[in-house]
Amino acid sequence: MSSVSATVQDVFNEPACPKNAAKSEKERKKGCTKQLQPGGAAGGCAFDGAKIALQPITDVAHLVHGPIACEGNSWDNRGAYSSGSTLYRTGFTTDLNETDVVFGGEKRLYKSIKEIIEKYNPPSVFVYQTCVPAMIGDDIDAVCKAASKKFGKPIVPVNSPGFVGPKNLGNKLAGEALLAHVIGTVEPEYTTPYDVNIIGEYNLAGEMWQVEPLLKEIGFRILSCISGDAKYTDVASSHRARATMMVCSKAMINITRKLEDLYGIPYFEGSFYGIGDMSDSLRQLAQLVIDRGAPAEFMDRVEAVIAREEKLAWDEIMSYLPRLKGKKVLLITGGVKSWSVVAALQEVGMEIVGTSVKKSTKEDKERIKELMGEDAHAFDDMSPREMYKMLKDARADIMLSGGRSQFIALKANMPWLDINQERHHAYSGYKGMVDLVKEIDKALYNPIWDQVRTIAPWQNAADSWQAKADAEAAREAAELAADPAKAEAKRRSKKICKCKTVDLGTIEDAISTGALTTVEQVVDITHAGSGCTGCRGAIGGILEGLAGGPVVELTLEERRAVKICNCKDVTRGMIEDAVHAKNLTTVAEVTEATNAGGGCTSCCDTIDDILSEIVAPIAVAAE
Amino acid sequence: MAIVEIGKKACAVNPLKMSQPIGGALAFMGIRDSMPLFHGSQGCTSFGLVLFVRHFKEAIPLQTTAMSEVATVLGGYENVEQAIVNISNKQKARLIGICSTGVTETKGDDVDAYISLVRQQHPELDDIALVYVSTPDFKDAFQDGWEKTVAKIIEKLVKEPEPDVARDQKKLVVLPGSQYTPGDLDELRDIIEGFGFEPLFLPDLAASLDGHIPDDFTPTSLGGISLEEIAALGDAAHCIALGSHMKLAAETLQKKAGVPFKLFERMIGLLPTDAFIAHLMEISGREVPLRIKRQRSQLVDAMLDGHFHTGGKKIAMGLEPDFFYDLSSFLVEMGCHITAAVSTNATPILEKVQCESVLIGDLEDLERLGAGCDLLITHAHGRQASERLHIPLFRMGLPIFDRLGAGHITAVGYRGARDLIFDIANMFIANAHVARPDTWYPHPAEGADSLASPTVAH
Numbered sequence A: 001m002s003s004v005s006a007t008v009q010d011v012f013n014e015p016a017c018p019k020n021a022a023k024s025e026k027e028r029k030k031g032c033t034k035q036l037q038p039g040g041a042a043g044g045c046a047f048d049g050a051k052i053a054l055q056p057i058t059d060v061a062h063l064v065h066g067p068i069a070c071e072g073n074s075w076d077n078r079g080a081y082s083s084g085s086t087l088y089r090t091g092f093t094t095d096l097n098e099t100d101v102v103f104g105g106e107k108r109l110y111k112s113i114k115e116i117i118e119k120y121n122p123p124s125v126f127v128y129q130t131c132v133p134a135m136i137g138d139d140i141d142a143v144c145k146a147a148s149k150k151f152g153k154p155i156v157p158v159n160s161p162g163f164v165g166p167k168n169l170g171n172k173l174a175g176e177a178l179l180a181h182v183i184g185t186v187e188p189e190y191t192t193p194y195d196v197n198i199i200g201e202y203n204l205a206g207e208m209w210q211v212e213p214l215l216k217e218i219g220f221r222i223l224s225c226i227s228g229d230a231k232y233t234d235v236a237s238s239h240r241a242r243a244t245m246m247v248c249s250k251a252m253i254n255i256t257r258k259l260e261d262l263y264g265i266p267y268f269e270g271s272f273y274g275i276g277d278m279s280d281s282l283r284q285l286a287q288l289v290i291d292r293g294a295p296a297e298f299m300d301r302v303e304a305v306i307a308r309e310e311k312l313a314w315d316e317i318m319s320y321l322p323r324l325k326g327k328k329v330l331l332i333t334g335g336v337k338s339w340s341v342v343a344a345l346q347e348v349g350m351e352i353v354g355t356s357v358k359k360s361t362k363e364d365k366e367r368i369k370e371l372m373g374e375d376a377h378a379f380d381d382m383s384p385r386e387m388y389k390m391l392k393d394a395r396a397d398i399m400l401s402g403g404r405s406q407f408i409a410l411k412a413n414m415p416w417l418d419i420n421q422e423r424h425h426a427y428s429g430y431k432g433m434v435d436l437v438k439e440i441d442k443a444l445y446n447p448i449w450d451q452v453r454t455i456a457p458w459q460n461a462a463d464s465w466q467a468k469a470d471a472e473a474a475r476e477a478a479e480l481a482a483d484p485a486k487a488e489a490k491r492r493s494k495k496i497c498k499c500k501t502v503d504l505g506t507i508e509d510a511i512s513t514g515a516l517t518t519v520e521q522v523v524d525i526t527h528a529g530s531g532c533t534g535c536r537g538a539i540g541g542i543l544e545g546l547a548g549g550p551v552v553e554l555t556l557e558e559r560r561a562v563k564i565c566n567c568k569d570v571t572r573g574m575i576e577d578a579v580h581a582k583n584l585t586t587v588a589e590v591t592e593a594t595n596a597g598g599g600c601t602s603c604c605d606t607i608d609d610i611l612s613e614i615v616a617p618i619a620v621a622a623e
Numbered sequence B: 001m002a003i004v005e006i007g008k009k010a011c012a013v014n015p016l017k018m019s020q021p022i023g024g025a026l027a028f029m030g031i032r033d034s035m036p037l038f039h040g041s042q043g044c045t046s047f048g049l050v051l052f053v054r055h056f057k058e059a060i061p062l063q064t065t066a067m068s069e070v071a072t073v074l075g076g077y078e079n080v081e082q083a084i085v086n087i088s089n090k091q092k093a094r095l096i097g098i099c100s101t102g103v104t105e106t107k108g109d110d111v112d113a114y115i116s117l118v119r120q121q122h123p124e125l126d127d128i129a130l131v132y133v134s135t136p137d138f139k140d141a142f143q144d145g146w147e148k149t150v151a152k153i154i155e156k157l158v159k160e161p162e163p164d165v166a167r168d169q170k171k172l173v174v175l176p177g178s179q180y181t182p183g184d185l186d187e188l189r190d191i192i193e194g195f196g197f198e199p200l201f202l203p204d205l206a207a208s209l210d211g212h213i214p215d216d217f218t219p220t221s222l223g224g225i226s227l228e229e230i231a232a233l234g235d236a237a238h239c240i241a242l243g244s245h246m247k248l249a250a251e252t253l254q255k256k257a258g259v260p261f262k263l264f265e266r267m268i269g270l271l272p273t274d275a276f277i278a279h280l281m282e283i284s285g286r287e288v289p290l291r292i293k294r295q296r297s298q299l300v301d302a303m304l305d306g307h308f309h310t311g312g313k314k315i316a317m318g319l320e321p322d323f324f325y326d327l328s329s330f331l332v333e334m335g336c337h338i339t340a341a342v343s344t345n346a347t348p349i350l351e352k353v354q355c356e357s358v359l360i361g362d363l364e365d366l367e368r369l370g371a372g373c374d375l376l377i378t379h380a381h382g383r384q385a386s387e388r389l390h391i392p393l394f395r396m397g398l399p400i401f402d403r404l405g406a407g408h409i410t411a412v413g414y415r416g417a418r419d420l421i422f423d424i425a426n427m428f429i430a431n432a433h434v435a436r437p438d439t440w441y442p443h444p445a446e447g448a449d450s451l452a453s454p455t456v457a458h
């Protein structure tokens, strides 16, 4: 187990993770692991994460060492597609029984590997450690080593027992396993200047196939995709690529960075979601291979394909404009894959309730942040009745969110579309974005909505649960209005930091008793903002509010020098200049012009603020 | 009568089995205002949650004590305590049903002791019921988790009636096995009410997981039997247990409250339903309602129509023991042969299955044994074998994640059996081999070269 904890520490030290770079030494050691709440909702375990990351390698046998719970309850439930072998969908588990738990499961594991090789003869077996064998001290590394030797095949230990942490940690531990045992062990038959790796893409619902043909048409060779629709040898030879694209998530950043460190393969972080992002990614990938010696004309091929595909996609999307114009979308997710999804929706005239609404006031912003908060958290904390109220208050026509909230939406008779989870529909690339718009249209115009909203002939409208919920909400509101103390208590009970469960009152008290002035002090004392750090903006707001104005008055120049986009290194001044010079009006345009917001997209709200500050006066001036 | 063989493989391939705690959790979900809680790492809970959501297509109440690596080593009292407090405060659950998992059983957490300590520390939680069931993942399977949980609920929550209690002659307790769907329970309720009884199902998934639109949103279970109803089960005049694994629960109720029970090991098919109806006639002293009489004749008719298609068919079946016994017996009564039989764990009921042998194994075994069969019957994970063997799959059991309506599949009662025959026979009809020119002999046209070809005409 000590080797696991060492690897875990290593993963937490990931310097290329921007979130990490912003943390102190002590914080970093704690890792990105959120404090888990007993009796709070459950996310997947590290084993789950490791399996998600590696199972898409299609020709490998994935063997889960543990009791039946880990594999038996979950196998073949992940939507990665394969163009070849189906072995990855076969569930292998040692199904440990009581005797194994008492006497150790190593023998059974070894025999299992042997059986798999005899029956299925895969190029490799990946062995996943789970909690129970980790507790009883089964040394899967040793077993795998012995088996590799005996059977002359790479048997790869994946040391990611569930209880070391959540899914995203498991993703990284999976990466470590690949780095330690797989990558660099096979030389490709030949190489080309156009060899690239795509990392962090799992080919869910076949989304890679919305992108791969274009890459090939342009002339790239995908040396390895980690791990969507991958073969073992592809992954093993990925160290010979010329460039790496890391797909959006930070899940596999450790592989990406070590490929750069050890083999000098440069990378960029990009996304295939959304038209703009897709085009950008193609350009960036091309630029990287050109920088490493591919002919500069290569970019022309890229541009030609981009121009063609963008036109096709926009033409098709615009055909939905008459049907979708003016419809309100409630977007509830931390997982919007890209801001350009939002851009596409806005392009067809849809109004996004809950994201970058132009000219929104400060209060609007707060509300939006609330709506957009990390979805899992937002929903866990919200009672379903509150959620219903929110749906209603938003007066939305359709809700786009992650899978967790679907039942609320559907039971509230609200059209709903899952945009986080690509299990059923692929939304990648140009075609994917068209499909997304198509799906929204389909959901919105389905004739069932009017029918399911009618009440039964024997029912009184006032008796419906909707009416009851409304009445209940009205009663609560009245109660709060009548009782200022209660209203104040409710206001103070608002949760600001969802990771550490810190409410507004606690923060306000800490600020006034400790006479705090900076966000860091608040973090230190209340621990709010020490988890995912997402609420630090809000803490700043609270400080400002209590201080009766911005905490520190900045001079104009200081203000212009403030970095807005940390990913792309863009300051407020640069954005303001671009907005003035090019008459920009949307966040997407700003991103296009300055790159700000083109990274993790967390600054898009701020960009929108800047826009509304500038654009509104211009509009007035023009009148 | 089958010989039960235990597989000798070290490695389970394509598991048929699911773990014990999720069987326990599902039983808790059939109780109103309850929150099942896994004492273990978060991942186990997450997998269980996803499994049920995909099967029932409903929001599922299920919580975790979120044991970290460190907590696992130190013991989980604090996690259990915190979870209980949080669930009581946030979700307003009235019953918290705690199932242990492999992780906490390996460490040997004494949850019963934890609960007494929580009781001492938190008098404010006195009116919240806490029921703990030991369900290690590395032992037994889904059905067993259900069995133990229902028995434990009775042991802990049913009040002992006064010794001279006047038994409520209308009150009939039904203890359904884990294999019965919400649809099955509704069918049974309908039948039982037809005899003037007021049935109480423990657990009652029909009221909680049948996909109805709730009147209010609740994070706990939506419906089901209430705690008050459970507490008052003791004065019931009758109890019916469905499936051999419900014997334990029925005996517990008898011991505790003196409720006599009748156990039905089978519920599917004409004869089992006849036996069930006969029992209801006897204990109620009532005539059989007209509609049930009509349903019986419909079933008989369906059997007559269906037997042409089901007769002689070879079935490969992989299900948990009690369900296996019930469904396979029905199919044998329709003229089918069970030629490949795989189940999850050895229980005596499997010896009664009418086939040569039942293997305790996985879906790889079923795929190997099932080659050449006419129909595959198992849960949705049989889809890969079905594809590879080119044998149609009839989805039964849990999970069924790739079809809608899993909760409404109804097999019990005359109506259920009637529809089941239609569904299965239709699969045979759809996949019937149509005679082709070369079905019996190589077609002459293919050997035409050597003969004077009749097509040559100049």
Ligand code: SF4
Binding pocket: A045, A046, A047, A048, A066, A069, A070, A129, A130, A131, A132, A161, A162, A163, B041, B042, B043, B044, B045, B047, B102, B103
């Ligand atoms: S938390 Fe541990 S025991 Fe539970 S599913 Fe994950 S690896 Fe298995």
